[in-house]
Amino acid sequence: MIRAEQLRIACGDFRLGPVDLSIPAGSYLTLLGPSGAGKTILLEALMGLLKPAAGRVLLNGEEMAAQPPERRNIAYLPQDLALFPHLSVQDNILFGSRVRRLDPAASRDRLAELVAMLDLEGPLTRRDISTLSGGEKQRVALARALLPNPQLLFLDEPHSALDAGITRQLQIKLRQINRELGVTILHVTHDQEEAFMLGGQIAVLIDGRLQQLGSSDEIYYGPANLSVARFLRHQNIFSLTVAERLPDGRMRLRGELDLVCASGRDLPVGTRVAVGIRNEEVTLIRPDRPVGDDLRDNLFAAVIVDIFGFGGYHTLVVKIRESPATIELNLPNCAFRDLGLGTGDKVRISLRARSLWVLPPDDGEPRGQHSYMEG
Amino acid sequence: MIRAEQLRIACGDFRLGPVDLSIPAGSYLTLLGPSGAGKTILLEALMGLLKPAAGRVLLNGEEMAAQPPERRNIAYLPQDLALFPHLSVQDNILFGSRVRRLDPAASRDRLAELVAMLDLEGPLTRRDISTLSGGEKQRVALARALLPNPQLLFLDEPHSALDAGITRQLQIKLRQINRELGVTILHVTHDQEEAFMLGGQIAVLIDGRLQQLGSSDEIYYGPANLSVARFLRHQNIFSLTVAERLPDGRMRLRGELDLVCASGRDLPVGTRVAVGIRNEEVTLIRPDRPVGDDLRDNLFAAVIVDIFGFGGYHTLVVKIRESPATIELNLPNCAFRDLGLGTGDKVRISLRARSLWVLPPDDGEPRGQHSYMEG
Amino acid sequence: MTPHHNRAFRLALVLPLGLLAGYFLLLLGGQAPYLNGSTLRAELSSSTLLDAIRLSLVSATIATLAALAFAVPAGYALARLNFPGKRLLDTLLDLPVVLTPVALGTLILMALNTPPGRFLHSLGLTLPFTVAGVIAAQFTVVVAMAVRMLKASFEEISPRYEQVARLLGCSAGGSFLRVTLPLARRGIIASFILCWARAIGEFGATVMVAGTARGQTATLPSSIYLAMSAADLSRAVVLILILILISFAVLFLVRLVGGRRP
Amino acid sequence: MTPHHNRAFRLALVLPLGLLAGYFLLLLGGQAPYLNGSTLRAELSSSTLLDAIRLSLVSATIATLAALAFAVPAGYALARLNFPGKRLLDTLLDLPVVLTPVALGTLILMALNTPPGRFLHSLGLTLPFTVAGVIAAQFTVVVAMAVRMLKASFEEISPRYEQVARLLGCSAGGSFLRVTLPLARRGIIASFILCWARAIGEFGATVMVAGTARGQTATLPSSIYLAMSAADLSRAVVLILILILISFAVLFLVRLVGGRRP
């Protein structure tokens, strides 16, 4: 197992940490964060490739940096891939097996297995890796890391150049490797969907700081702060005030919107808070349908002001009547087509009390909301 | 405008084309395809950077390759970025403006605008581009391409290293550049969601061949063949036989499932066809709700055999009762939580007739279906 | 990363370096017994020494710059263009390296006796026993080396950068000047250093073409040669020391200036 | 991409190359009038010529291989390790390039007169006037050049590859042998070629240390020099031609073999 204690890294102007983190053997940790957050730096520091400015990293209780890299038993897929330019595709993949003098027959079997899994039959015989396409390079680097059956697997955005089909297969495969073989995996990604799908612990890194560490549900429904919420594209964030604590333990909030929320936080009346809800959690109520009990609390009449299609779903931007607030919500494609919605149409939406999160706005005034049109 | 006529490229063993394609001035063409399909090769051939084995590429009626590259007025974001290693971040971005001797004041303004849009304030002053993070490099390359206000913009996977937040902003921005400034954009991506979101024409390239060209709706609901369908992750594909043409113009199909579909194709009774539906289009019928008219046709009782969570939605794999077929469907998170579903639960699902597509299985036997567990 | 070299490997690296350093120091230090204060003083006060130093510095610098002026385009052409006979031409470039400089000097004199050589002469460019001859000899010795090194440098630079630069609006010449040349900076500095060092130490061809007239065509190395052929070791040693010191100073400066990022 | 060079740029590239090629051809062809059939025949049938050729080939090859054996670890150490005095050491390496080979030969002889030199002698290694001396002289002339070129090669190779190789299970030495060395292949071949060419053409230091005993320590270049200093131009020209042809043949072969991917 790997343990970072008060780890700090300085790279030029960039400061990372202090990070305290422990990655138990056999766990699957996803490191999620925006571009430039320091994910690669943290990963390399955890591998002992970067010298910490302070703190230390332990591998099974021993100082990581004190052990020769070849003894650390870490397979690394770097973001820049670092395929060996002088070796053929096959020799690149087999590199680890050769230098560790693994059984050649076993390595050949494993090679065949990886090649099939990664759809690399064509490129396998290529001598010159510079002729590979972007995604092929990434898959070769992944195969090279996986081949020697490592105990620790460090992956830096392993799927960034791959299409959804193969990405999904690989995600499944990685979970399987983790569960069935007990391989500890540290997986860096900027893709929250990937992080949620992988199912292990998620560490959210923003601006060089570990903002939150938790299961996908914890992070999905309860972002630790506004940076995390914004990064996770919680597009509906409002700055409200605690108005009343209801007898059932819920709170009533007032401001640009009047909301009831189920948050258990013990905030005194009068506190200014940030309240948010994910697009996916906003419910559009079909005109022909009765309103369910759980949707009654935060029910608003609204008007559609914008529509974006994404293939599988549409995102609607709606303006709440009698409030300056706009709200974004996602609608599955079939529902969108059924309803035949267009800009200007009137709809009813509900923000379920238990989907709302509440945060004291300690890291600065919350911005009203992010809109797609901001960019 | 750009026109490819019977374009063929040979790179080692890889063969691309013949491609006939015309990209009118001011259009937005997304080139979508899996890794290794030949997207980068096609893009570079369309720019005149690769010599065709046959056919030709015309830029405004003149042979592209005959014009010196600096006259083609193409801004290119290569997949490998090719940032100039000897220049600082700022000098990289300003390169085009300097060599074209654009007005320095205007360029500075534009620089400021791009830096704000791409969130590059921090890295802007960096001397050594090798210290940039993966996503920062990509953004710098994008800024370099955008700065001189090109008439043609060729982007090779411009967002592969970027998180969803900035990707969304940039997608909006690119659409805006295309619409407001009339810039012709050719955008390569492996991400179908991105392709659908961008809203222009989509060209699907698989195995070196242009498989389909059309609007996002055309491609979303009517994949031209099974390769496209599989690539677009239509997970539910069945091999059935046309059994009867119904009086209302629809068809009844039989096989592992009995389905009614609204496809307009004129197929004689007895033809074997491939029939498919996207996960997003499969409707799960709430137990407490009446079944709408449009959901009555292909209504099945099923049992949940597997569940995958992806943050915003869950994917359920269900087995149809009294049939060997399994079907995948996506369920928005809130709905999933509301219903409190688990493996083994009984559900009713409907495959709407008008969401089903039908193809003569000309390119090989359709595989029953892709499963997540395949990888 | 701490390199984590084990001791055997580290020793295998450091031992050869140490041996070499020791050897070179021995070469430098071995002269000491032959060094003689009065000769040193006499030499330092001689005006022909100053002439020789000046000529050496000037001619080595001009020859090197001229060689680079040819070698930059020629090396780039060899790296990027394909034409029939390229391999032959490449082999031809080994000529001055393979040949003893004295022989090369002889070939230069012979070439001056051919019609093209006489044509050059009729233009007023006289090489034998002139300063122009010194520069020409040094140029000939170093130019092929410069072409070879720069060709190697240019070959290491991916043509991709030029492609991208040209699409961004650079002409062919512009992309060469703005992209390829700065990217080859280290190679250019390295070949400047090597060529300059070789030129300032060059003596065989120089003496053959330009002779050894003191105060006129005698460079530092030819003065060393003269001292040695007059069997005047203590003078030779003094001159060797002066040559070493001056060259080291210049090369150190070049490294200092060239090592900085532009 | 068709390079799309405009004519002026193409000319600016091709003209210097053409001029150089013309110049070198002139240097080669200018000898013709001095070539003399009977001298050629006489020389070709002389056994001492064969001896000189054999010695030249053998000594240049051994000296170059020995130089590379030192230069590979030393260049790598200079490229990757940091230690006090590194810059000084780097400058020291310019010594043999800056110095006229004759002067260098003199320094070698002087160094042999120092205690470490005498120690070497007492071990039975006698350099003056022996074949060992020929090799030592050539080694001294080329080793620094080899270190310099290999250092440059190794510096171009990102340490990233070694990092990744080591995580994949390579020891420090293993990653050097499996990754860095093959990646430096082009640099190693280039420095072999340059060093070998320089060694086979080397004469000043060789003659100084080992003399010119025919059939014993006389190499091709020292035979050329002897012929020249005996004012026997037609013999010199024959020998020069032989040296050029042999060297070109060897260097061409090295390129052919080295140019192939392993």
Next chain:
Amino acid sequence: DEITVFAGSASQPPLEELAAAYRQQTGNRVILHFGGSGTMLNQIRLTGAGDLYIPGSPDFLSKAQRFQLLDPGAKILAYLLPAIIVPKGNPAKISGLNDLARPGLRVGMADPEGVCVGLYGVELLAFNHQLEKVRPNLVGMVESCAKAAAMIPLGQVDAVLGWREFGSWNPAASEVILLRPEQIPRIAYIPAAVIRTSSRKRAAGDFLRFLTGPEGAAVFARWGYITDETDIRRLAPQATLGGEYPLPGDWQ
């Protein structure tokens, strides 16, 4: 007026002094190029440059004459007498030619196949029936006079068979062992002649006369040369003056 002289490097110190003196007297500048005599001969042959040729030994004079590079009327500037040179203090205790045959001694010599002093040395050994005995001790064959002379200060050999004048080139490091007069079969000299292609023959002839005149002789003498025929005859009464000696057929 300005004349160019190509001179063997052995005569460098006296010639430089004389050129300076000549300039003071006549105002005429003398440009001196020093180097190997054969190399200079090649340079004259290839460029046609120069006015006066002063090689280090008579064999180059004959070669130059064979190529018809010189005007007739060569002069002798100084005589060269074969002798044994040993390091200062004569550590090997060499007293004469016979001692060179002592086993284990390292004897240096110039290459007889191109350098006059080497050729005459071989003749000297053969003449005194020492050739076969000394031959095993001959360690190096260097390609010029100067290198032969430098072998002593550089400590490469125990003795050099060379010119008596080597001693005065390096008085601090070397010592001369003179041979017995009857042992010397041949002596050499430093000749000087006007180059045929010279365009300033009169000026060249003037300087040549100055060199062979009293002032010239005095300077050469001061640098340890013998300039007077009677002096040299005392040291080698029976020796032939200049000329060529055919190397024995088994010489290799």
